[in-house]
Amino acid sequence: MIDSEPDTWNMDPTLLEAAIKDRIEKTGKKPAAIVPVALYGMPYKADRIMEIANKYGIPVVEDAAEGFGSKYKGQTLGTFGKYGVLSFNGNKMITTSGGGALITEDEDHWREIMMYATQYRESYPYYQHEKIGYNYRMSNICAGIGRGQMTVVNDHLAHHKHVQKMYEELLADVPGIHVHSQPNTNLTNNTNEVPEYDSNYWLCTITIDEDVKIKGQENAYKTIVKGAVGGAAGVIHMAESATTDCQPNDNVEALRVLMDQAQIEARPVWKPMHKQPCYKGVPCYLNGVSESIFKVGMCLPAGPYVTDDDVRYIVETIKSAIVG
16 A cells, blocks of 8 residues: 555655565565556546556556546546546446446457456357456446436536635635645646646545634544445444544544534545555555545535535535634
8 A cells, every 4th residue: 555645645656666666675576556546536646657667567557436537747547557447436427327437448458358347258159268257247228327427527527627616715715724626737738738637626625724623523523423424325334433543633523513414415535545444464655644634634515416506505614613
């Protein structure tokens, strides 16, 4: 596991190379793949990651699940590495109700992947399998939904960027509340100036300074949450404790609770993978950035049904929650 860099919150390329060298030194083996993630749609430093990957001969599988439509230096995420992976889950930029897509420019790779996705059946009039395959195809019905969704994808991308801009403007004068934005750098590409980072802002995120006081903060983590936060479906285990060894600060949790009471679905940013119990003992290369972000970060609504009035209501709720 590779920790984050502070500006994009994505994989730290410097730490990535240090981790590769360390794994080779300790195990004699290179990592099987490098998987950069476009966190909340924010582009990762794809050129630097690809430079390192090519230097050590390691394939890159881009996790662009949250980054559909995002670009880095004018190039669409998911098209830098050997493979790119997209998600069409119900909460993504466009949806097929579930499933996703894999991007590759190599027809032989595509054919082999499709073999695995269709039970790895050989060309006989009966089922013969030389390798173990799976049944991972998207149904025609879901694919049809996706084709329809493609007609509105540009509208969705524009809407998310519009919502991000509103948050930036409306929260600019609120002390201690910071909207996370893409680095503001441009470059010349074929004589045209394009942004180095072009995020789809799948989710808009803020950070809250530790000294910001929120109403009800004294009651944070006093009660065990009885369900999954953030609209998660399915069966969950009831927590044995209201706290863990790595969690958002009390003011972040208090704001989440207050916003939930105001019918606003806000949620913490993703918990660092190295602090997930299921990955205990996995080699990690850390710089403290992801844990520091998790303590102060929060995701705000940004989907297609979030109106300008909704954004204003969310911002006013945040402002009214601040004490003093």
